[in-house]
Amino acid sequence: MIRKSQLFLAVAALVGMNAAMAACNTTQWGQGSPPGGAAVGAPIADGPVNSDANPAITSRYSGKCALRANATGNYVQDGLPLAEGSYISRFYVLPNNTGESVVFQAMADVATDYPIFKIAFDQGSNSFKFYGGNGSGGFGSPVSITTVNGVAIAANRWYMVETTYTRGSGTSAGTLSATVIGNRGNGSLTGTTPSTANLAAGSMVLANAADGVDYVQLGWVSGGAGTSVVVDGFESRRSTAIGSLKRGDANNSGTCTSGDATQALQEVNAITGNNETGLKLGQTDCNENGSVTSGDSTCILNMVNADTASGGTRVCGMPITP
Amino acid sequence: MNTKQIFVTALLLAAGSASAKELNAPMALEASSRGGSKLLSLDFESDGNAASFSFRVVFPEGAKSIDTSRCLSELPKGFVGVCKVYDGKVVAVTVMNTEGGAFPAGLNSIGKLAYSSNSKNAAVIDTFEASNRDGNLASMGVAKVEKLD
Numbered sequence: 001m002i003r004k005s006q007l008f009l010a011v012a013a014l015v016g017m018n019a020a021m022a023a024c025n026t027t028q029w030g031q032g033s034p035p036g037g038a039a040v041g042a043p044i045a046d047g048p049v050n051s052d053a054n055p056a057i058t059s060r061y062s063g064k065c066a067l068r069a070n071a072t073g074n075y076v077q078d079g080l081p082l083a084e085g086s087y088i089s090r091f092y093v094l095p096n097n098t099g100e101s102v103v104f105q106a107m108a109d110v111a112t113d114y115p116i117f118k119i120a121f122d123q124g125s126n127s128f129k130f131y132g133g134n135g136s137g138g139f140g141s142p143v144s145i146t147t148v149n150g151v152a153i154a155a156n157r158w159y160m161v162e163t164t165y166t167r168g169s170g171t172s173a174g175t176l177s178a179t180v181i182g183n184r185g186n187g188s189l190t191g192t193t194p195s196t197a198n199l200a201a202g203s204m205v206l207a208n209a210a211d212g213v214d215y216v217q218l219g220w221v222s223g224g225a226g227t228s229v230v231v232d233g234f235e236s237r238r239s240t241a242i243g244s245l246k247r248g249d250a251n252n253s254g255t256c257t258s259g260d261a262t263q264a265l266q267e268v269n270a271i272t273g274n275n276e277t278g279l280k281l282g283q284t285d286c287n288e289n290g291s292v293t294s295g296d297s298t299c300i301l302n303m304v305n306a307d308t309a310s311g312g313t314r315v316c317g318m319p320i321t322p
Numbered sequence: 323m324n325t326k327q328i329f330v331t332a333l334l335l336a337a338g339s340a341s342a343k344e345l346n347a348p349m350a351l352e353a354s355s356r357g358g359s360k361l362l363s364l365d366f367e368s369d370g371n372a373a374s375f376s377f378r379v380v381f382p383e384g385a386k387s388i389d390t391s392r393c394l395s396e397l398p399k400g401f402v403g404v405c406k407v408y409d410g411k412v413v414a415v416t417v418m419n420t421e422g423g424a425f426p427a428g429l430n431s432i433g434k435l436a437y438s439s440n441s442k443n444a445a446v447i448d449t450f451e452a453s454n455r456d457g458n459l460a461s462m463g464v465a466k467v468e469k470l471d
Contacts, residue, residue: 251457258374259453261418266457301416305404308376308449309414 024065032079034215035113041074043067043219048292049274059230059290061092061158062245062252064279066232067219072101075219078236083108083212085167090242091218092182094230094290095121096156100129101224103231106165108207109214115139116213117176117204119161120223126153128161130178130197132204135171140203145180149192157183158288160194160233160244167212174204181244184317186287186299189306191318194244245283246316248300252282256307256316261300268294345369345463346452348377348415349429352444353470362435362445362467364393364415370427372460374418375452381411382441388413389436396431405433414449424455444469 024045030038046058047065060066067076081087093103100122105115115133120142122129129142146153153159159182167174181194206212216236220229235242248256250263263280270278271292284292286299303317313320349365366375381388390413393405403417413435419425437445447465454460 257451257453257459258376258416258418259451259457259459261416261457262374262453262455263457265418265420297418301402301404301418304376305406305414305416306408308378308416308451309406309408309412311378311380311412311449 026067026076029076029078032081032215034077034079034107035109036077039074039076040217041069041071043069043074043076047276047279048271049276049279059094059158059285061094061232061285061288062283063232063281064276066094066230068228068230069220070228072220072222072224075217075221077215077217078234079109079215081213081215081236083210083214084165084238085212086238087165087213087236088163088238088240088242089216089236090160090162090233090244091231091235092158092160092233092245093121094156094158094228094232095123096227097121097220097224097229098123098226099224100124101226101229102221103219103229104161104163105217105221106213107215107217108211110207110211112137113214114207116174116206116211117163117165117199118221119163119178121155121229123155123224123226126155128153128159128178128180130163130176130199132174132176132199135205135207140205143178143197143199143203145178145195145197148181148183148195149188151183151185153180154183156290158285158290159183162242162244164241165213167206168201169209171206171209172204173201174206175199175201176204183288184247185289186295186302189303189317190310191314244318246318247283247288248286248296248303248316249282250280250284250300252280254315256300256304258301258304261297261304264292264297264300265294267292268297346372346375346460347463348375348432348447348450348465350379350445350447350467351470352467358438358440360437360439360445362437364432364435366417366425366430366432367463368425368427368430369461371424371454372452373422373424373455374416374457375450376414376416377447377450377465379413379415379435380446380448381413381437382439382443382445384441385411385437385439385445387436387438392434392436393432395433397433398425398430401425419455422455
């Protein structure tokens with residue numbers, strides 16, 4: 001899928017679907033020539049059927065493809081940022097690692113490159129951890145998010161992670177605000193409140209005051225063991241919060257209707273029949289559990305029912321904001 | 323066509339809303355009995371392509387004892403749905419076809435809602451949408467509740 005916004009910094013569709021080749025790919029990564037290129041290691045662009053020229057089967061959150069890493073050190077890079085003093089990014093991650101794995105890292109591209117901040121999923125504590133760099137390759141103490149709407153974060157479930165980095169003046173005034181939402185299941189039909197965490201000034205140190213985000217890494221960047229890390233739905237900007245994609249919006253129309261339940265059911269049929277062309281372009285995994293089944297169609301039907309009851313004040317389970 | 327369908331069709335014709343090409347819209351016929359008991363018969367007017375829909379029934383002030391046990395009891399084969407009371411005064415009805423089919427053109431029975439109220443006002447249907455077999459929004463008519471006193 002491709003995300004567009006007038007404010008976007010990098011339209012880095014996680015993985016695309018080449019219509020002619022009918023294959024998932026990573027051709028939109030590597031823009032801005034990040035050190036090491038578009039992909040490090042061998043991350044797999046793939047979807048939930050094996051008729052997409054890749055025999056693997058990979059969950060995706062939106063569109064037809066996602067990016068799967070089966071071991072640490074497999075990730076993609078986006079080099080469009082340029083010493084950004086303000087950097088907002090959003091991605092989805094389905095972590096199925098053990099131990100603690102870095103799934104996102106924002107880098108300064110200087111004489112000796114170093115991380116400004118990183119995001120990790122720690123399966124041991126079932127938490128997302130946000131670390132600020134110390135300006136020389138190390139990190140300070142993280143802040144963590146362990147629950148979403150009172151439910152403990154779990155491995156092998158989809159979560160949206162959005163962060164806003166602000167450099168400030170000097171070398172240690174940088175801040176990072178983080179938001180996580182996901183794994184809403186079949187019951188959270190009237191909206192859930194994202195969980196937040198913040199790295200305060202002093203938690204991130206730059207080597208030089210003019211340093212900023214020059215490139216980012218997304219996937220299974222480092223650390224941990226286990227089965228896989230799957231990422232999807234990446235977008236970045238300089239300003240204006242990005243927000244979550246509308247779960248259950250199967251046809252990606254921006255709203256959820258009874259027709260999305262129908263489309264989800266059609267997709268279940270397509271997946272069962274291993275038919276790539278039948279995959280929908282929106283977010284069919286309503287319960288965000290990593291697979292699209294008839295239960296997701298029921299989930300959408302219930303969510304639309306709750307939306308309808310709101311009289312137009314909610315869409316896809318979330319309040320409509322002006 | 324049963325008596326109720328004939329009656330609703332007659333109402334549609336009288337209102338001038340029945341054209342050569344039918345539009346998709348929820349319809350309801352509200353019957354009252356002594357003591358304030360009311361029975362709302364829910365129907366769906368289909369253009370022949372609608373495979374799913376959702377609408378809201380807003381009950382008059384003071385409505386109580388809303389019974390949804392027969393809300394979806396008359397759906398045609400192949401359709402499933404959700405009928406649920408919210409905040410004790412609103413019912414949302416959402417229906418879809420699980421077999422790739424659509425509602426036949428014309429009036430289709432959905433089921434019945436029972437409630438009690440001393441209000442002279444009838445329930446209102448709003449927040450309505452319908453989609454076709456492909457899951458795309460279908461053309462929509464005007465939802466209507468008629469009182470049968």
